[in-house]
Amino acid sequence: MNYDHWGRFLAQKVNEHTGLDILKWKNEKKHTWEALSWPDFYDKVNKTALALLDLGVKSGDNVAIWAENMPQWLVADMAVFSIRAVTVPLYANSPEVQAEYILHETESRIVFVGENEQYTKINAIREKLPSLKQVIVFAEPESPEEPDMSFETFVSAGSFANKAEELEKRRRDASMEDLATIIYTSGTTGVPKGVMLTHANFAETLRTHEILLDMNPGDTSIAFLPMSHIFERGWIYMCLNRGMTIYFNHDPREIQTTLAEVRPTFMCTVPRFWEKVYGAVNENINNGPAIKKKIFNWALKVGDSYYMNHKRVKKEPGVMLKLQHAVANAIVYSKVKKKAGLENAKFFPCAGAAIAPEVATFFHRMGIHLMIGYGLSETTATVTVNRYYDFNLASIGKAMPDLEVKVGENNEIMVKGKTVMKGYYKKPIETAEVFDGEWFKTGDAGYFGEDGNLVMTERIKExxxxxxxxxxxxxxxxxxxxxxxxxxxxxxxxxxxxxxxxxxxxxxxxxxxxxxxxxxxxxxxxxxxxxxxxxxxxxxxxxxxxxxxxxxxxxxxxxxxxxxxxxxxxxxxxxxxxxxxxxxxxxxxxxxxxxxx
Known part of the structure; x- marks a missing residue:
């Protein structure tokens, strides 16, 4: 498949998935999930793009999004791409001082904010942002400043028919080398740095992730991690490409409720999520009757043989093991998965930090496949991943197709390929420091095991x-x-x-x-x-x-x-x-x- 600039590529996806819903979100007042079809989504993207053009947004301008996970986030993101502008995402919980730094450095003229929390923060710092001209609030703003407005008012303020030709021209002229986004790193040491990623970076990511099978139209994924993070955002782009339906989890604290209601086939996760589930399940078993604990441990041993010793290495289980597995699934696995909302899971990508092998193995024994990987904002997410078979849960997997990975001095993991960033925004010195020729230096240490899987040991600077x-x-x-x-x-x-x-x-x-x-x-x-x-x-x-x-x-x-x-x-x-x-x-x-x- 040929992957294109998202400004044009979205139209192709709409034609492929016209009869499907692209997004769903919770209507808290009605306690129901509302849906947006692909054609309606594309219509909102176009209206937003026209409204941005009416505000005078030029190709290459930076447009910031400071919000929780919500449908408007993705609409605004794709609208910015459609006019060849650049999305600058901020985390919903970003402190004012950090937001001020990012918005000032990127000279963002327009900022989309989510709800009152972000709106209050932008009002507190706007006098320090000489470039800021317009604030648009996804929710209805309380006591809006002039000329601030809600997102719905913004896109319906006029027909902008005089901008339609310009929109089509922007799409025609779009280049794969256009800067798509500037994602600011966490900044655990020093000030945040803006990672510059192009549409070519995202296109290559879609291409290399073709190795992930069984992601089909009609499948569902919960947007649990922040969309401002490259992991969730890159995953959502893959969901769009495959025609899946994305459920927006607005509040991370409500993820257990969302899981129980949606029961998704996929969801991006971090180790902390699984550690908490692991702890809760084990605590429940250990505090229960001795017979319950004995049955549970028996089921885990069966799962270890069935999944880890057979399925993992493409070895067919024997008749007796299949029978034992069926019993274990009926009385243990299925109940645990159903209680957690995981019974429909095909696989769950997991990255962002190290996960203990015993935790990952625990879930694999019950048939919950954690696809553990490793990546950075600077590499458009995935560098390595454990695949469907021959994986090693003590590792972070093998390199993505056509991406070169090596271990350099001080055991530093180094990466070369088309998903590596263009550089850090307005920081040539910092950019030069993390490159050795074409090789990007990750700052993480590791080694390759005998099976060819990469094992990460630590952050070098920590x-x-x-x-x-x-x-x-x-x-x-x-x-x-x-x-x-x-x-x-x-x-x-x-x-x-x-x-x-x-x-x-x-x-x-x-x-x-x-x-x-x-x-x-x-x-x-x-x-x-x-x-x-x-x-x-x-x-x-x-x-x-x-x-x-x-x-x-x-x-x-x-x-x-x-x-x-x-x-x-x-x-x-x-x-x-x-x-x-x-x-x-x-x-x-x-x-x-x-x-x-």
Missing amino acids: LYKTATGKYVAPNYIEAKLAMDKYIEQIAVFGDRKKYIIALIAPSVQAIKEYAQKMNIAYDNLEELLSHSGIISFFEDRLQKIQREFARFEQIKKFKLLPYPFTVETGELTSTLKLRRKIIFEKYKELIEGMYVD
Whole structure:
């Protein structure tokens, strides 16, 4: 298939999928899912494109979208592409200071915002943005500033018939080398950098992902991760290409409800989602009758033989194993999947951070295929992925077709191919630093296993070297410990120190339930977390979890925090990665106190 500039390619997709719904979203007032057909979607895209032309948007201009996942997000995105302009996505929860930096650097004249939260923030910083001329609100704005307006008013303000010819000309003149989007990186170290991706980058991504089979018209996918992230956005473009229906999950906290209602065939996920499900299922089994636990463990052993030892390596299961699997599916797998809304799943892409092999294996044993991969904004998402067969759940898979991957100095993973970014926006020095000729340096370390799969070990810049000279990967430790039901977030420190310490934000609901079970009285959360019984409880859990760690990797001291790390306080990036420097500075006294004998 020949993939084109999305400004033109969308029309081809409309012709292919005319009778299908492209989008669905929840009407919270009616408690129903509403749908938008392909022709109606294309009509909205065209009206939005004409309205943008009427505002004087030129080819190459930057247009920002600052919103939650919602249908208008995708309409605006495709409208911007249609006039050869550039989409600048911002995370819905982006702090004002970060949004100001991005909007100022990109000189965005027009900003689409989602709801009142983003509208309030843009109003607070607009005086600092001399380029900003128009704010358009996807929802009806409360007390709108002049000349701000709602999205519906914007696209219906006039017919813009005089702009139709210009729109068609923009589409005809569109080039695959047109800049499509500027996606700002999380900025865990230093200021955010704008990754420049072209339509050629996206076209190559669609082509290489043809290896993903069984994605068909009529299939469904929930847009759970932020559309401002390359993982979800690239996946949505693939869904559009395949004629699938996209359900927009507006609030990430409502994903369990959405799963139960939609029961999708696909959904982009991150390890934290599966860690929570894993913890909840195991907690339920461990707290149940002994016979229930015995049956569950038997079913997992059957699944291990059926899926991991046979299906994974294209080996046909024997008659007895097939019979055992049918029984296990009837009494265990099907019930777990149905309760979680996963019974229709074909496969679930999973990336964004390391996932413990035991977690991934747990779900594979029940026939829930996590397609674990690795990628970056700079590589238009996927670099490597575990395929349908011969996968290794302790790895991040094999390289995408026609994409070259190698391990360079300091075991750094390096990538070369047509999905690699054009560079960082207005940052030639930073761009030069991450390229070695045509090779992009990811900043991640890893190695190739004997089976040809790539194994990622750590972020090079986040390695700690203890006072004893041992290297520690904090991400690895955090990922393992975060699997625990009682740990919501954890930040590990220990660079140039004699041992490792941690700040832990507990799962408040879980720890309150434990306190009730143990008859621990308290007046507030701070008092509860300082109770000797709770401290001892966490000491015991950490000791058990860390048995597989080397001694120098084990956490020797920790503090329980009554408040989680958040994006708003600057402790997390918009993609929920830890900003270690900011966390360290905020809790410096607490951290240093754990090193006082």
